[in-house]
Amino acid sequence: MTIPTTGLTVPADSGQETAGTTPQLRASVLRTLLRDPVAAACLAYIVLVLMMAAFAPLIVKVSGWDPYEFDQSAIDANMGGIPLGGFSGSHWLGVEPGTGRDIFARIVYGARASMLIAISATVLTTLLGVVFGLLAGYFGGRTDMVISRVMEFLMAFPALIFMIAVLSALPADDRQYLLVVVISVFGWPYLARIVRGQTMSLKQREFVEAAVASGASRSTVVFTEILPNLRSTILVMVTLAVPGYIGTEAGLSFLGVGVVPPTPSWGQMIASSVNWYSVVPLYFVVPGTFLALLVLSFMVLGDRVRSVVDPKGRS
Amino acid sequence: MTLLQAKGLTVTFGATNVVDGIDFEVRPGGTLGIVGESGSGKSMTSLAIMGLLPSSATRAGSIDFAGTELTKVTERQMRAIRGDRIAMVFQDPLSSLNPYYTVGTQIAEAYRSHRSGVSRKAARAAAIEAMDRVHIKDAGKRVDDYPHQFSGGMRQRVMIAMALSTEPELIIADEPTTALDVTVQAQILDLLAEVRRDTGAALILITHDLAVVSEVADDLIVMRHGRVVETGTAEQIFSDPQAPYTQALLDAVPRIDDSIGDLRPVPGGPA
Numbered sequence: 293m294t295i296p297t298t299g300l301t302v303p304a305d306s307g308q309e310t311a312g313t314t315p316q317l318r319a320s321v322l323r324t325l326l327r328d329p330v331a332a333a334c335l336a337y338i339v340l341v342l343m344m345a346a347f348a349p350l351i352v353k354v355s356g357w358d359p360y361e362f363d364q365s366a367i368d369a370n371m372g373g374i375p376l377g378g379f380s381g382s383h384w385l386g387v388e389p390g391t392g393r394d395i396f397a398r399i400v401y402g403a404r405a406s407m408l409i410a411i412s413a414t415v416l417t418t419l420l421g422v423v424f425g426l427l428a429g430y431f432g433g434r435t436d437m438v439i440s441r442v443m444e445f446l447m448a449f450p451a452l453i454f455m456i457a458v459l460s461a462l463p464a465d466d467r468q469y470l471l472v473v474v475i476s477v478f479g480w481p482y483l484a485r486i487v488r489g490q491t492m493s494l495k496q497r498e499f500v501e502a503a504v505a506s507g508a509s510r511s512t513v514v515f516t517e518i519l520p521n522l523r524s525t526i527l528v529m530v531t532l533a534v535p536g537y538i539g540t541e542a543g544l545s546f547l548g549v550g551v552v553p554p555t556p557s558w559g560q561m562i563a564s565s566v567n568w569y570s571v572v573p574l575y576f577v578v579p580g581t582f583l584a585l586l587v588l589s590f591m592v593l594g595d596r597v598r599s600v601v602d603p604k605g606r607s
Numbered sequence: 608m609t610l611l612q613a614k615g616l617t618v619t620f621g622a623t624n625v626v627d628g629i630d631f632e633v634r635p636g637g638t639l640g641i642v643g644e645s646g647s648g649k650s651m652t653s654l655a656i657m658g659l660l661p662s663s664a665t666r667a668g669s670i671d672f673a674g675t676e677l678t679k680v681t682e683r684q685m686r687a688i689r690g691d692r693i694a695m696v697f698q699d700p701l702s703s704l705n706p707y708y709t710v711g712t713q714i715a716e717a718y719r720s721h722r723s724g725v726s727r728k729a730a731r732a733a734a735i736e737a738m739d740r741v742h743i744k745d746a747g748k749r750v751d752d753y754p755h756q757f758s759g760g761m762r763q764r765v766m767i768a769m770a771l772s773t774e775p776e777l778i779i780a781d782e783p784t785t786a787l788d789v790t791v792q793a794q795i796l797d798l799l800a801e802v803r804r805d806t807g808a809a810l811i812l813i814t815h816d817l818a819v820v821s822e823v824a825d826d827l828i829v830m831r832h833g834r835v836v837e838t839g840t841a842e843q844i845f846s847d848p849q850a851p852y853t854q855a856l857l858d859a860v861p862r863i864d865d866s867i868g869d870l871r872p873v874p875g876g877p878a
Contacts, residue, residue, distance in 0.1 A: 498702035504655055505697075506690030506717045506769065516716070520707040 321448035324600045330597040334589035341586055345403040352401070357394030357402045359556050388564075389572045397496040398556040399582055406586070409468060410537040413475040418530055420480035422522070425487025430495055430514050436488070459549035467552050475540055483529050492526060494518050524559040524601035531594030535587040542583055558583045610635045610809050611656070611777060615668035618651045618660060618833075625651050627833040628668065630833030633777065638803060638810040640841065642817060642856070644873065648833040649813045653779045654809075658685045660778040673776065683856075687721070691721040694770035700762035704754035709860060710765045711750030718772040732831070737768035741798055760791035764798065771802060778802075779811045784819055796822050817860055821845055829853050 325331045343470045344351060352358060385396040428439040455474050462470060495498065495518060542559025544550035551557035558579045565576035617624040622867050633639045643649045646667040654660050656670055658677065670677040672693070679687070689695075698701040705713060714737055715730035723732075731750065738746035741764040754762055763783060764854040770778050780799060790835035800823050812824055820827060820841060827844045829837040829852065837850040848854045855873045 497695055498699055499705045501659070502695070502697055502703040502766070503705070504689075504693040505659060507686050507688070507720055508690075509686060513719070517705055521705070523707070 321600050334593040337589045341403050345407040348400045348404050352397045355396055357397045359397040360554055385578050386574055389568045395578055402556040402558045405551045406538050409471050409541045410534050413473045413537045414533045416476035417479040420489055421483030425484035426491050426514055429488040429491025443498050446481045456549050475537055490522055491518055494521055528598040531597050533592035612671045618655050619665045625833050629722040629835045632827050633809045636807045636809055638824045640827045641813045641819030642820055643830035647830040650781055651812055653781050691773045692775050693777045694775040696766050696770050696780040696783045699786045700766050703766055709751050709753055714772055717769050721773050737772040741768045759787050763795050775808055777809045781813045807827055823847045
């Protein structure tokens with residue numbers, strides 16, 4: 293007795309159609325972004341600031357003023373140091389009241405501090421967040437418990453107060469490095485939590501089981517099966533982290549525990565402009581505009597990146 | 608001469624034996640069908656062979672694979688056996704493939720992980736050859752396609768190609784046709800039979816579908832509640848079932864040449 297199976301006579305190669313229903317996700321993220329004028333503008337501004345930071349010494353040579361150079365001829369000593377004239381041919385964005393230092397040069401060098409700190413902090417938090425998130429999510433159990441408790445502790449900790457305390461207590465020689473470390477220590481749990489959650493769901497997927505069944509080691513599974521599937525999440529988190537850290541650096545500089553003068557930074561310029569806001573509003577407007585536009589650009593770009601890599605909104 | 612011999616194989620979760628002291632053997636190049644309803648312990652049996660049981664489960668008894676006692680080997684030794692000498696084909700070919708890599712990469716990586724010193728180029732050639740062997744047209748071109756560009760049946764062919772690439776002695780197919788529609792099922796079964804003939808690999812076919820095993824299997828074990836209720840050659844069991852449960856199972860299958868009546872369910876669920 294045999295039990296008949298329907299369709300046993302179907303030739304073996306009749307079902308070879310391609311099912312191209314799922315859209316190709318990763319093909320052209322950058323191209324799609326560039327086609328969107330808003331995203332393109334944001335990207336252009338970010339690239340501009342990055343170039344400014346990278347080529348600061350060259351740019352300053354062209355504009356003619358060093359960021360540390362006092363120009364007594366540009367300020368009125370009798371009036372308490374009010375600048376004589378605003379934007380001009382020699383001082384493109386005016387001068388600092390009181391000292392006569394060139395604002396354009398300080399903005400250019402300030403971009404260095406902001407971008408350096410924000411980008412290194414992002415690299416460090418991403419590294420920590422992804423590694424610990426993967427470990428906690430993949431191994432679970434005791435590893436997960438330890439990492440999760442540490443994350444909860446860090447997230448519940450009053451980070452800003454701690455940063456101010458630590459940064460003002462420690463010697464100010466290497467403030468920039470210290471800033472990166474402190475920001476990263478408190479920043480990584482936010483990414484790690486998301487990575488952990490996604491890893492937990494990814495490791496239940498059958499392709500992970502299939503990889504284990506084909507003899508893959510644990511590190512192979514984590515780094516070649518799970519990590520690539522986290523790509524879009526990490527990309528989005530990174531674009532949102534950078535503006536956050538730019539803001540944090542500016543805020544800490546504003547509070548006097550950031551980048552040490554005379555090294556210029558945008559937050560510090562905003563802080564020192566407070567005393568002059570009624571007489572020289574331009575001194576506040578210039579760094580404020582640069583900072584606001586940069587944060588906005590990163591935020592908008594992050595949002596656009598998310599909608600491009602995640603068309604179904606399944607973040 | 609046996610390739611794989613299980614004796615008193617038991618899998619326990621807490622106080623429950625989901626597989627309860629079963630014995631079976633697979634001859635080299637032979638096909639063993641394991642049939643049973645949901646919860647009968649079929650899949651746990653295959654995971655026990657592969658050493659992939661969840662950590663909350665314990666395994667007892669012995670599994671002898673070509674002279675190696677699989678319950679005694681270290682994790683490292685087991686990893687070398689998995690995918691190389693024993694390969695597995697899973698139920699759902701969509702979720703068994705990583706959506707982020709081309710199928711060629713996935714086959715090549717599976718191959719390379721067991722053949723140290725094989726160049727990427729050679730692994731790619733092996734991947735194309737394996738895809739050719741499972742009758743994927745234009746294998747040289749399709750090797751660079753992503754899983755979502757394949758249909759369900761084609762994905763299962765890719766999974767079989769991946770299992771084949773290392774020329775294993777034993778292929779365990781756990782419900783390989785359940786996620787596929789009936790016409791494709793037949794093709795995949797034909798393919799499994801063909802692969803077995805060509806490579807001489809033995810096959811353990813796990814299924815709840817009697818029609819599936821009737822086509823392919825030489826020997827059969829029928830499982831229920833973690834126990835073997837009947838063992839024998841496929842022919843024997845289909846023509847003259849001894850256990851009342853096997854009888855009931857066969858009666859529950861609709862027949863195309865039978866008058867239409869109500870289907871008969873098998874009484875009793877998993878313990």
